[in-house]
Amino acid sequence: MKALAIAMVNLRRVFSDRTNIFFVIVAPFLMVFVLGQLFGGSQQLTLGVVSGSGPLSEQLVQALGSGKRIAVERVADESALRTAVERGRLRTGVIVPADYDARVRGGGQVELRYLTRQEDPGAAEIGTWIRSVVPQQAALLRAARFGQQEGSGTFEENLAKAARVDVGTVQVRVTTTGRSLFPEGFNPFGASAPPLLLLFTFLTSMTAAIGLVETRLLGVARRMYAAPVTARAIVAGEALGRLVIALVQALLIMIGSALIFGVDWGNLFAAGALILVFSLVGSGAAMLLGSAFKTPGAAISVAMVLGLGLGALGGSMVALESFSPTMQTIAHVTPHAWAYEAFAELVRNGGTIVDVLPQFGILSCYAAVLFALGVWRLRRVLTR
Structure with a gap:
């Protein structure tokens, strides 16, 4: 219960800042709308x-x-x-x-x-x-x-x-070889919503890591440790807080884009599993970042560079399919590229969890390594 209370405090801290409300709630939907109109197939x-x-x-x-x-x-x-x-x-x-x-x-x-x-x-x-x-x-x-x-x-x-004149005897039959990148009648907002979900989920996780820096800088961590709260509960609460922040951001974009823009996220079980594992990736990276710096200024600078840079490299800003073969190979260094491919299979082609098992497996490895390192590093910083 103490770990859950700490997690909820972290979530409230994020939404108590009006600037965060804009970037967490308003900005993603504005981006989905603009990119859907710009690259979609419905505009005149x-x-x-x-x-x-x-x-x-x-x-x-x-x-x-x-x-x-x-x-x-x-x-x-x-x-x-x-x-x-x-x-x-x-x-x-x-x-x-x-x-x-x-x-x-x-x-x-x-x-x-x-x-x-x-x-x-x-x-x-x-x-x-x-x-x-x-x-x-x-x-x-x-x-x-x-x-x-x-x-x-x-x-x-x-x-x-x-x-x-009606040339009724002439019939034209069109056959498409292979699989189209975007199926006929595809919702243009469905092309922009998944990569932006990845971009903002990771970016929000990284910027919310500033809370960990402030917790140590303001002495909140020492006071919690002096109270009847175990180190395990503090670490669990902070880790759960990072995960909850990432999940809330991802679910807001997923549910909001479905209700406002009619985006079909495909198999919900598979989409939910991808969101969970990618949120673990983001929260693990956030704990590593938050425990690596002593001042908020340095942490926010690195958070923005990593959040935007990895997102751009992984296809969250420009479609991964537009990259050269060499750049596509390099992009798969990031978890964003693997998640992009998985969501493309679900949203565009109606895939299931079986169809995205390779991408899900790679993301699970990212999540396990980053989350484990993040918890280990955070425990060392909070208890020393």
């Missing part, structure tokens, strides 16, 4: 268009805006379109010549100009869409022009006929 992609007012030009613009994720925005002139694309307000831009209708009806070739930023992945997707729509429109125009040349009607009549 805006295409700016400069065009004339003719019916053929209008038909082309409507075709460009017929995609589910494509939103067309009219722009007054090329200069305004270029500025909007350069500043990122529009993802891409297409310039349709003002004499588009006249040149098409006259049998001439028309060149469409395309503006984009190469580093924008959304722009690349719009570019693929444009390259599929424009040939389809060109085929309709060629059919209408051919019919007019053969004397079967006016250009407009043939264009209307070509648009109504």
Whole structure:
């Protein structure tokens, strides 16, 4: 009971600081929302268009805006379109010549100009869409022009006929080889929530280790040791306090992201086991850190460097799949990379505890070593 009371005091100490409330509760959900919107598959992609007012030009613009994720925005002139694309307000831009209708009806070739930023992945997707729509429109125009040349009607009549043609005998079957990184219909927030859970759980554990430094610095540890409290109870309480802080942070992100953003964490038993073992990793590292320094300033500096640095290296900030093969190998020095792979299997592919046993085993080794070292080091520091 004394160990549990010490653990609860540590938890209350964390949430008594309003700054901690922001970083433990508010910041993770803001990050999940921002990254889910940035890299997810549900946001609209805006295409700016400069065009004339003719019916053929209008038909082309409507075709460009017929995609589910494509939103067309009219722009007054090329200069305004270029500025909007350069500043990122529009993802891409297409310039349709003002004499588009006249040149098409006259049998001439028309060149469409395309503006984009190469580093924008959304722009690349719009570019693929444009390259599929424009040939389809060109085929309709060629059919209408051919019919007019053969004397079967006016250009407009043939264009209307070509648009109504239903090629019912052609069937397209798409087959995906291998396993997709993100399955069809995958919740974009499900891609950002697990790595951010790992980042904030470990970071919160490391920064909460400052409490251990303050406990010794302010003489709280000596007073507890002088009271009728055994050294074993003090160490157990402090260790349990680190674990409870990590678990509370992880569960807040897990439950909150499921309720707010609809994230499906897959097999709950497997997800819960991963959260527990990763919290043991974080709490063990926190005890080592908290018992290694005598002043809060040095401890918080190292806590931030390790919390953010290991998180970045382990794929908690940038997707692990985007790393080079060499960097992916290096990333597996961190527990974050193993936990990232395990959660990816659960959340994206509906895996079970059996599917993540290798990652779970590695994380258990991390947890056993770090927690054992943390308890040993903390006992030495508190009792000497």
